[in-house]
Amino acid sequence: xxxAATHRxxxxxxxxxxxxxxxxxxxxxxxxxxxxxxAQDALVAALEHWxxxxxxxxxxxxxxxxxxxxxxxxxxxxxxxxxxxxxxxxDLDALEAHVVPDFVDALDAARADDIGDDLLRLVxxxxxxxxSTDARVALTLRLLGGLTTDEIARGFLVPEPTIAQxxxxxxxxxxxxxxxxxxxxxxxxAVRLASVLEVIYLIFNEGYSATAGDDWMxxxxxxxxxxxxxxxxxxxxxxxxxxxxxxxxxIQASRTHARVDAQGRPVLLLDQDRSRWDPLLIRRGLVAxxxxxxxxxxxxxxxxxxxxxxCHARAHRADDTDWEQIVALYDALVQVTPSPxxxxxxxxxxxxxxxxxxxxxxxxxxxxEPALANYHWLPSVRGDLLAKLGRIDEARVxxxxxxxxxxxxRERELLLERARMAGN
Numbered sequence: 285x286x287x288a289a290t291h292r293x294x295x296x297x298x299x300x301x302x303x304x305x306x307x308x309x310x311x312x313x314x315x316x317x318x319x320x321x322x323a324q325d326a327l328v329a330a331l332e333h334w335x336x337x338x339x340x341x342x343x344x345x346x347x348x349x350x351x352x353x354x355x356x357x358x359x360x361x362x363x364x365x366x367x368x369x370x371x372x373x374x375d376l377d378a379l380e381a382h383v384v385p386d387f388v389d390a391l392d393a394a395r396a397d398d399i400g401d402d403l404l405r406l407v408x409x410x411x412x413x414x415x416s417t418d419a420r421v422a423l424t425l426r427l428l429g430g431l432t433t434d435e436i437a438r439g440f441l442v443p444e445p446t447i448a449q450x451x452x453x454x455x456x457x458x459x460x461x462x463x464x465x466x467x468x469x470x471x472x473x474a475v476r477l478a479s480v481l482e483v484i485y486l487i488f489n490e491g492y493s494a495t496a497g498d499d500w501m502x503x504x505x506x507x508x509x510x511x512x513x514x515x516x517x518x519x520x521x522x523x524x525x526x527x528x529x530x531x532x533x534x535i536q537a538s539r540t541h542a543r544v545d546a547q548g549r550p551v552l553l554l555d556q557d558r559s560r561w562d563p564l565l566i567r568r569g570l571v572a573x574x575x576x577x578x579x580x581x582x583x584x585x586x587x588x589x590x591x592x593x594x595c596h597a598r599a600h601r602a603d604d605t606d607w608e609q610i611v612a613l614y615d616a617l618v619q620v621t622p623s624p625x626x627x628x629x630x631x632x633x634x635x636x637x638x639x640x641x642x643x644x645x646x647x648x649x650x651x652x653e654p655a656l657a658n659y660h661w662l663p664s665v666r667g668d669l670l671a672k673l674g675r676i677d678e679a680r681v682x683x684x685x686x687x688x689x690x691x692x693x694r695e696r697e698l699l700l701e702r703a704r705m706a707g708n
Contacts, residue, residue, distance in 0.1 A: 290335045293343075298327055301344040302430035303515075305351045307402035310465050312355045316409055317455035320427060322358060326351035403428075404467050404519040407512075411480040414461050419454040420483045422447050428515075429508045439505050440490060477520075481529050481586060484512050488533050493692075506537050517572070524580025527572045528587030534569030535593040538562040550698045554602045566597045585621045588613055607637035624653040632665055640672035660689035664699060671706045679706045 305326060310319035326347045340346040410424045425431045425439075433451065437444040468476045491505025513530040520526050542560035545551055573594055576587040592613050599605040614630035628650055635643020647666050656662045667682030683703035687696045 287335045290339060291331070293339050294327070294330050294334060297330075297339075297343040297347070299430040301347050302327075303403060303406060303428045304344070305347050306427050307406035308348060309351050309355045310406060310409070311402050312352070313358060314465050316406070316423075316427065316458055316465065318358070319355075320455070322354040323347075323351050325354050401467075401519050403515065405465050407480055407516060407519070408467050408476055409458065409463060409465050411476075411483045412458065412463050413476070413479050414463060415454050415457055417483070417486065419450050419457070420479070421486055422450040423454040424483050424512070425487065425508065426451050428512055431508070435504075439502055477523060477525070480516065481525060484509050484516070485529060485533070485586070487512070488536075492536060493695075503540060506533070506540070509533060510537060522579065524576045524582075525584040525586050527576035527579065528582065528584055528590050531569045531572035531576060531590035532586055532593055534565045534572060535590060535597050538565035538569065538597065548694065550694055552698075553596065558600060558602075561597070569597065570594060583616075583620070585617060588617045588620060592617075605636070607633055611637050624650055624655045625659070628656065628659075628662060628665060635669050635672075640669045644669040644673065658689060660686040660695075660699075662686075663689070664702075667702065667706070676706050679703075 302323065305323045306316070306319050309322050310316050313319055313322070329350050330343070330347060334340070334343075406427060407424075410427050411420045415423065421440075422436055425436045426433070431439070433448050434444050437447040440447070467473065488506055488509035491502040491507075491509065510530070510533050513526070513533055517526050517530050538561045539553070539556060541562065542556040542558065543551055551557075569590065573582070573587065573590045576582055576584075576590065580587065582588060582591050592610055595606055595610050595613070610633045611630065614626065614633055618626050618630060628647065631643050631646035631650070634646055644666065647662070647669060650656055650662065663682040664686040667679045667686065670676075670679035670682060680703045683699050683706065687699035687703065690696050690699065
């Protein structure tokens with residue numbers, strides 16, 4: 285194997301194994317920042333040794349063993365320098381044998397942590413509410429996604445130094461706040477889980493409908509979010525909302541190939557060629573939704589949104605869509621997570637189910653909402669409803685206003701085209 289081929293293999297292995305290695309090491313050293321440094325040391329060792337010795341039969345195990353040895357060496361050195369044998373509870377015989385010290389297991393038992401998985405600990409640590417949302421997203425993609433700082437920066441269209449600073453500050457914040465590397469106990473897990481799900485869905489949404497830039501979508505971010513969701517579903521199989529989020533992402537992602545035309549221009553949901561929707565992703569999404577419904581009755585926000593997406597997925601033609609069912613699901617969603625954005629989406633459904641005048645009445649009632657002041661979909665929806673009512677000049681003004689508010693070039697082109705074509 286050539287050196288270039290070996291480096292490609294290392295990159296692929298690292299993308300798959302990085303989170304597991306970092307998670308394991310973090311459990312040993314109790315510091316996410318240090319754990320990432322030690323895991324990176326193992327990666328550097330692979331880059332040095334594998335081109336000459338060849339890729340091992342089990343490259344993931346090689347990286348894990350190398351990182352484990354680095355971690356234990358680090359603990360031994362810290363203990364010798366600081367004379368903290370009693371505090372750390374180190375067992376030198378265990379260190380020599382390269383076995384995780386008993387104190388780790390003792391601490392785990394003391395916490396009565398009923399989900400004892402390193403990866404799950406890493407998920408909850410990277411998405412800890414002590415961090416800002418931007419920091420949680422960057423750190424999650426770095427630690428769990430195995431993405432480089434440059435890849436994250438390109439995904440979100442921000443300068444690489446900005447992402448690097450977010451990651452560094454996030455690790456410092458976790459360390460300074462002494463955030464424990466663990467899974468919250470059952471009574472506190474729901475609150476923390478909401479943060480985890482929020483981060484994963486934010487990553488997905490930025491890929492599905494990019495807020496800025498020249499592209500309508502960034503599929504790599506969608507794929508990464510779905511991968512993280514599937515990992516989380518495997519780690520927390522009894523959590524309804526985890527399966528709800530997975531279902532929502534799978535079903536929405538099924539439309540990817542139909543959401544742009546041959547020139548990369550956006551195609552709205554009702555205009556999409558549904559034969560191009562991915563049937564495998566739809567089936568996977570419906571299975572995940574069924575699991576969420578079995579566990580929690582699909583009463584959480586992600587499961588409800590997945591049920592909404594399923595209504596579209598089950599309709600072979602746009603005209604077959606059960607809009608009254610969608611309105612009912614939005615009624616339930618408003619009760620669970622009341623927000624002007626949900627109300628706006630509900631207004632769209634009402635307009636489809638009961639006529640554009642009914643929808644416009646609801647949209648106009650939202651016009652004064654501060655949260656929607658810079659939300660370009662408000663004038664866009666209003667323009668669509670006005671056009672359906674034959675109020676063409678007003679519709680064109682609204683589409684043009686929406687175009688001026690978006691930072692996404694493709695979306696702006698779509699809205700300006702709708703302004704030109706209104707009434708034709």
